Amino acid sequence: MENDFLSPLDCVVVGGGAAGLTAAIYLNRFCRTVLVIDSGCSRLSLIPSTQNYPGFPSGVNGQELLKRLHLQAGRFGASIRNGVVSEISKGKTQPFEIRSDSVSYFAKTVILATGSTDVVPQIEGHEKALKNAFLRYCPICDGFEAIGKKVAVLGAGRHGVNEAIFIHHYAKDLTYINFPDGVAAENMELLAERDIKIFDGSPNSLVFAEYGVSGVFGDGSQASFDVLYSALGLNPNNEMARLLKLHLDVDGQVKVDDHMQSSLEGFFAIGDVAHGLNQISVATGHAAIAATAVHNLLCGRK
Incomplete structure (x- = not known):
């Protein structure tokens, strides 16, 4: 499989759960070039029915909500590929390189939305x-x-x-x-x-x-x-954050600022892998904030 993205993308989103897909919706509506790499392991898919996600008075099955988010992201042209990210690196003047299944993608920014795993x-x-x-x-x-x-x-x-x-x-x-x-x-x-x-x-x-x-x-x-x-606890899927030596809290979640940006410029973290309350509505809120920050950051670059 060859990488058909010949120039650096505006953003690669790592993770295709509620946070990652919401970020893709926003970024595509900002007319940004975006790739979502999804391992297919979102915790959302395990939820039989969530009763406190807004807009679903009778509750919604996790897989159904994921399906709807996929359809909405696809409507605005989101590129979503199945795969596992094995490495992310960045030189001082180079874009991020995201390695997934023996393919390298290059992006000006990255949004980490890898979630967490229950014990x-x-x-x-x-x-x-x-x-x-x-x-x-x-x-x-x-x-x-x-x-x-x-x-x-x-x-x-x-x-x-x-x-x-x-x-x-x-x-x-x-x-x-x-x-x-x-x-x-x-x-x-x-x-x-x-x-x-x-x-x-x-x-x-x-x-x-x-x-x-x-x-x-x-x-x-x-x-x-x-x-x-x-x-019994929850383990943030923070392998890529550790690889990049990002600042983490005591629970292993990525420390972020008010714009969901980590300690590395251009690298954002949202959803359960980021510091904060582990809720679907919070994850989608994180995504809106981060995607807007990515867009504004790129607007300021020449």
Whole structure:
């Protein structure tokens, strides 16, 4: 496969999720030459139904939303290619070189929209459970759906405890399953204050059943739940940012300025890989800001 872009593009967008496709829509409407390189691994495709994305009063399936974004980007002439970016480099006076599947593309700017990857609980049947909404990852997205249900949170450390406290706002019948180590005394107090039940230590087994999840714990007790929230963490897909030695926050997300530009001029980061709240609406907002900044930056170049 040869690179049919003979001169540097205005922008290469790395990632074809909600953030990347929205950036492509804006940039093509700015009459910019743009290529989106999509690995096809957007977390959005795993969402059975998102209920808090504006404009869809009955909710929208993640794959359906991706399909609509693809169609909208295509309407304005977006070039979208399947592939995995293996390297990005830049000389002092040269454009960015983006290497994907043995092909090099050159661009004046780059928008990184590679998202993040959930730490998946090692429970048999988790993929089916995710589709059936027995397994959830985002209490901000769908904590509302936990109202009136028997809920468990599988977590570790203060992050897991904080997520349990967040969900307790919705689900009063709540159990925190600490994994893999013991709950610190101060965290135990925080949970006890809210009458959150605790299974401390790794469960002997967790099984996704036809209508929820059931577990057997170290003391021999058993319990079943309508929904299990996994609070094991999220890993930003920041390999390219690390390669370029961009500034990252403590969680590994790319630090950006008010225009979504990273510590390297002309290199922007948006969506879950960037510092901020991991939400679809935030990702599309990031994209609008970054795409406009790219356009303005290029307008100032001779």
